[in-house]
Amino acid sequence: MFAEVGSAREWTRACSSAFVPLRVDAAAPDFRASLRQVRLAPGITLAAVTSRASSVMRDAASIATSPREDVLMSFHRRGTGVVTQNGRQARLSPGGCVLYDASTPYTLAFPGQMSEFVLQVPRETIARVGNGFTDLTARVLRPSAPLRALSALVSSVDMAADRRDGAEDELIAESVAPLLRASLELGGVGAEPPIEAELLAMALRLFIDERAMDPELTPAGLAATFHVSLRHVQKVFERYFDTGAAAYIRTRRLEGAQELLRRRCTVAEAAHRSGFLDVDTFSRAFKREFGVTPSGFAAAH
Known part of the structure; x- marks a missing residue:
């Protein structure tokens, strides 16, 4: 799905079609926005969103008319914003990730130009995080290795591809759930669990495939990006790719x-x-x- 619009009314239709029924208000007469969404697997989508200043609202009336049990996660890239849900507010800034729930009213407010990825999954995908789920919405997630891997995975998807690689999209979708659950489990206090080696291997591979032609990409940079040691990166490549990280990049x-x-x-x-x-x-x-x-x-x- 691709939409490029020039009014709040058109943006309401585009966002309601892509995500869940909602309403958009835009103060500026020169409002512009775009949305490109891909379906990774049944019920799991990823969208690249850009817009000028606006407020996005899903209220009780929208929920009553069209109830949904989906969870949305914003990976913010540019600009600032505020997510309000369950009596809390989370401030969005570049690099931040915030979760919100389509079954409860929420508001997304963006004071200026913004850009973000939005991952949408069925709520049952992350049901194993337990009864504390509602406490995780409208909170900026704590940085962690699983969250870093999930962000890299999301960023690696070629949103503009004319033809989708179904096998790769399915592989990405299969990795979303465990990485998302691990990221949410770190929303409270506790030791950071290690990311599963197989998931890390795929995230590293996709990250390199996306950025291989950057001359500054190095194994040490990979280790820093994913918050693991350089030795761990080397072990993962040797185990899953039968080569070293530097050789794979080359x-x-x-x-x-x-x-x-x-x-x-x-x-x-x-x-x-x-x-x-x-x-x-x-x-x-x-x-x-x-x-x-x-x-x-x-x-x-």
């Missing part, structure tokens, strides 16, 4: 360079755009990986 860069050469990029341009700092290093790595020089590959393709 391979993904070289595969990206192959595609650039197929598109008639020069060798120097392919080296630079795929994340290599100099052409000689790129050429040697390319020949070791594929048995042919970049120029030879380009000429053959």
